[in-house]
Amino acid sequence: xxxxxxxxxxxxxxxxxNNKATLGECLDAHKEERSALEPLLVSALRLRESATIAxxxxxxxxxxxxxxxxxxxxxxxxxxxxxxxPQTSKRIPKTSILSRPFAKLGIITLAFAMLSSGTIVMAKxxxxxxxxxxxxxxxxxxxxxxxxxxxKKAALYLDFASERVDxxxxxxxxxxxxxxxxxxxxKNIEAAQTAAGDSVKFKxxxxxxxxxxxxxxxxxxxxxxxxxxxxxxxxxxxxxxxxTDDASKHDVKPGNDEKDSxxxxxxxxxxxxxxxxxxxxxxxxxxxxxxxxxxGSTSDNDNDVGAKVKSSGKQSPQNSxxxxxxxxxxDKKAPVSAESGGSGAKNGNTGSDSDEVRDDITTERAxxxxxxxxxxxxxxxxxxxxxxxxxxxxx
Amino acid sequence: xxTLADIKELVERAxxxxxxxxxxxxxxxxxxxxxxxxxxxxxxxxxxxxxEQVFLKALEKIxxxxxxxxxxSSWLFRIASNLVIDFYRAGKYEMVDIACEEHSLYDxxxxxxxxxxxxxxxxxxxxxxxxxxxxQQQVIILRFxxxxxxxxxxxxxxxxxxxxxxxxxxxxxxxGKTLGRE
Numbered sequence: 322x323x324x325x326x327x328x329x330x331x332x333x334x335x336x337x338x339n340n341k342a343t344l345g346e347c348l349d350a351h352k353e354e355r356s357a358l359e360p361l362l363v364s365a366l367r368l369r370e371s372a373t374i375a376x377x378x379x380x381x382x383x384x385x386x387x388x389x390x391x392x393x394x395x396x397x398x399x400x401x402x403x404x405x406x407p408q409t410s411k412r413i414p415k416t417s418i419l420s421r422p423f424a425k426l427g428i429i430t431l432a433f434a435m436l437s438s439g440t441i442v443m444a445k446x447x448x449x450x451x452x453x454x455x456x457x458x459x460x461x462x463x464x465x466x467x468x469x470x471x472x473k474k475a476a477l478y479l480d481f482a483s484e485r486v487d488x489x490x491x492x493x494x495x496x497x498x499x500x501x502x503x504x505x506x507x508k509n510i511e512a513a514q515t516a517a518g519d520s521v522k523f524k525x526x527x528x529x530x531x532x533x534x535x536x537x538x539x540x541x542x543x544x545x546x547x548x549x550x551x552x553x554x555x556x557x558x559x560x561x562x563x564x565t566d567d568a569s570k571h572d573v574k575p576g577n578d579e580k581d582s583x584x585x586x587x588x589x590x591x592x593x594x595x596x597x598x599x600x601x602x603x604x605x606x607x608x609x610x611x612x613x614x615x616x617g618s619t620s621d622n623d624n625d626v627g628a629k630v631k632s633s634g635k636q637s638p639q640n641s642x643x644x645x646x647x648x649x650x651x652d653k654k655a656p657v658s659a660e661s662g663g664s665g666a667k668n669g670n671t672g673s674d675s676d677e678v679r680d681d682i683t684t685e686r687a688x689x690x691x692x693x694x695x696x697x698x699x700x701x702x703x704x705x706x707x708x709x710x711x712x713x714x715x716x
Numbered sequence: 717x718x719t720l721a722d723i724k725e726l727v728e729r730a731x732x733x734x735x736x737x738x739x740x741x742x743x744x745x746x747x748x749x750x751x752x753x754x755x756x757x758x759x760x761x762x763x764x765x766x767x768e769q770v771f772l773k774a775l776e777k778i779x780x781x782x783x784x785x786x787x788x789s790s791w792l793f794r795i796a797s798n799l800v801i802d803f804y805r806a807g808k809y810e811m812v813d814i815a816c817e818e819h820s821l822y823d824x825x826x827x828x829x830x831x832x833x834x835x836x837x838x839x840x841x842x843x844x845x846x847x848x849x850x851x852q853q854q855v856i857i858l859r860f861x862x863x864x865x866x867x868x869x870x871x872x873x874x875x876x877x878x879x880x881x882x883x884x885x886x887x888x889x890x891x892g893k894t895l896g897r898e
Contacts, residue, residue, distance in 0.1 A: 327885045331866065334884065338863065361885070364892035368841065368860045376750040376764050384768040385742050389735045391775055396733035 326361075329354050334365050394547065397504060428463045448491055449502060471516040475523045478513035479530060482506050486534045489541075503541040511552040531556040723788050731778050742771055745789055748862040749796050755857045756800040758842045766803060770796045786871035793858060793872050844894040852887035855880055 329351050336342035344362050348355050447453035461481050468474045485506040492502070510527075517523035531538055535557065542553045723744075729737035749770050754763035773795050781791060845853055851873065858869045859880075870880045 327881050330885050330888065331881045334859070334888075335866075338860070360892050360896075361888045364888050364895060365860070367837070367895065368856065368888075368891065373861065374751055374754055374760070374838065376747065376767065377760070380764050381746060381750075384764070384771075385739060385746075387768070388742055388771050388775065389739055391772055392733050392735040392738045395775055396735070399733065 326354055326357050329358060330361050330365075333358065333362055337362070337366060338369060390547075397508075428466045431463065448488055471518065472523070475513045475517035476526065478509045478516060479523070479526055482509035482513060483530055483534075485509060486530075486537050489537055506538070506541050507550075507553055510556055514552050514555065527556050720787075724783070727778075727781065727783075727788055731781065733775075738771075738775065741774075741788075745792055746771070748789065749792055751861045752793060752796050752857050753800060755842055755845055755861055756797075756853070757803055758846070762803065766796060766799045769799055773799070787864075787868050789862070789864065790868060790872035793862065793864075797854070840895060844891050847894050848887050848890055851875075852883050852890065855883040856887045856891070859884060 333342070333347040333351070336347060337344065342350075344366055347362060348359060351358055445457060447457050461477070461484075464477055465474055468477055485502055489502050489506065510530075513523065513527070517527075538553055538557055542550060542557070726737045726740055730741055746767055750763050750767040753766040753770075754760060757763055757766065770792055774792060777795070781788075845856060848856065854873050855869055858864045858872055859866070864872065866877045866880050866884075870877045873880070875883070
């Protein structure tokens with residue numbers, strides 16, 4: 322009997338909840354159970370009628386906004402955004418067969434195998450959406466995997482950030498605000514900062530990148546999630562400080578330099594001393610201060626930098642200084658001054674040739690301001706000592 | 717829209733952290749979750765906080781969500797249930813004061829007198845629901861306030877449909893007695 326009233330009650334409740342029957346209709350349909358059913362249905366109806374309550378609209382709206390922001394944040398953190406890039410950065414699935422060390426070895430081997438072919442060279446020039454772009458990203462990943470120290474990783478991440486910036490600029494005509502690419506810029510910068518820690522050399526390279534691409538980075542800053550912003554903001558603010566420093570130094574007369582103190586000034590003095598032993602054209606630039614980043618970007622430890630300087634022909638530190646100044650000009654296509662020419666393989670370059678020199682340099686981050694196009698593969702890096710070593714060998 | 721297939725598609729997109737899909741899920745379930753939380757804690761502000769946290773928690777856990785026959789809403793209500801338990805564990809219930817509930821003018825659009833009556837009824841109802849056992853509360857809230865079917869409630873609370881019907885009967889009987897005494 323009790324079982325029956327349970328079922329009957331449920332049947333009536335279902336009908337009342339779904340507005341298929343009224344209380345009276347239910348009671349009429351179950352006259353035998355009416356006495357037991359009526360108080361129950363009255364309570365159920367009361368429950369139904371006064372139950373629903375609406376949340377505060379404003380709070381509901383703000384909570385929704387917070388949720389959406391959190392979802393975007395999560396998408397960023399988990400790399401979903403990168404997967405949304407056109408045919409680009411799908412992660413290579415990990416296989417259970419390859420243990421971590423073997424996987425690393427495999428990646429390195431694969432990278433070398435690819436280096437030997439012309440694919441890698443073509444891939445370097447590829448843009449998002451093209452067939453070879455995934456190859457480019459895979460090679461970048463392999464290079465990160467092969468990089469031993471955090472310092473090298475930081476340098477590579479910075480290179481890749483620079484690459485993404487160039488890709489953004491290249492894609493600008495078709496897709497002005499490619500958010501995935503912008504976030505890739507931020508992610509590489511963030512990864513570089515994480516890997517670099519407090520490295521002075523890295524900081525100077527970071528400043529170069531930020532100064533060179535200030536406009537792009539500012540646009541990127543608006544697009545990336547909150548967690549990625551501090552990295553870019555730091556880069557931008559540091560570069561502003563460096564700009565201010567450089568500007569003030571250029572205003573200072575040579576004679577006043579001696580009154581200055583601090584590491585930067587010491588480096589400048591050392592640099593000037595070295596300058597004195599060099600060519601006349603070099604020594605004729607006493608007021609051309611070497612920026613903070615100069616020392617770092619031409620360090621012996623940074624093979625990439627050395628290779629880059631060599632590939633650009635006679636790239637003495639003075640050339641680097643010149644180019645650094647050039648980078649502050651807004652027009653990236655502006656020619657390098659005549660003094661930045663070289664006597665090496667690309668000696669006598671003017672006009673477009675000098676542009677190519679700039680490209681090579683910028684590829685390796687030592688000299689900001691040039692467009693990042695890796696025109697030459699890293700084969701030149703292998704035999705290239707650092708610029709400073711080259712300079713020391715000079716009479 | 718909002719058929720099982722639609723919900724499944726939304727959930728799959730949400731698992732890939734699709735902001736639009738998450739927004740849609742939020743729109744579909746926020747009010748129900750809020751109502752559930754409201755009748756569990758008896759305070760509008762706390763209920764709004766809990767409802768918001770449910771979706772943030774869902775965002776954290778959605779990658780591990782799997783379809784096991786229960787509707788997606790059951791999963792959300794389980795999260796809400798856990799948050800309500802946390803709420804009581806934290807001792808926040810001492811702050812609850814139904815009588816102080818304000819600005820409920822949104823629901824109903826009624827006049828001040830009718831509004832006051834409804835608020836009184838609601839406050840009585842919340843008090844009465846709190847006298848029920850935990851399982852009875854779950855069934856009543858999910859069935860009458862969140863509008864779930866017996867099958868959905870059964871999956872949400874891990875019981876069979878017969879047990880849900882029995883719990884519903886006992887809960888309504890108890891509520892009738894409690895409300896009748898007032």
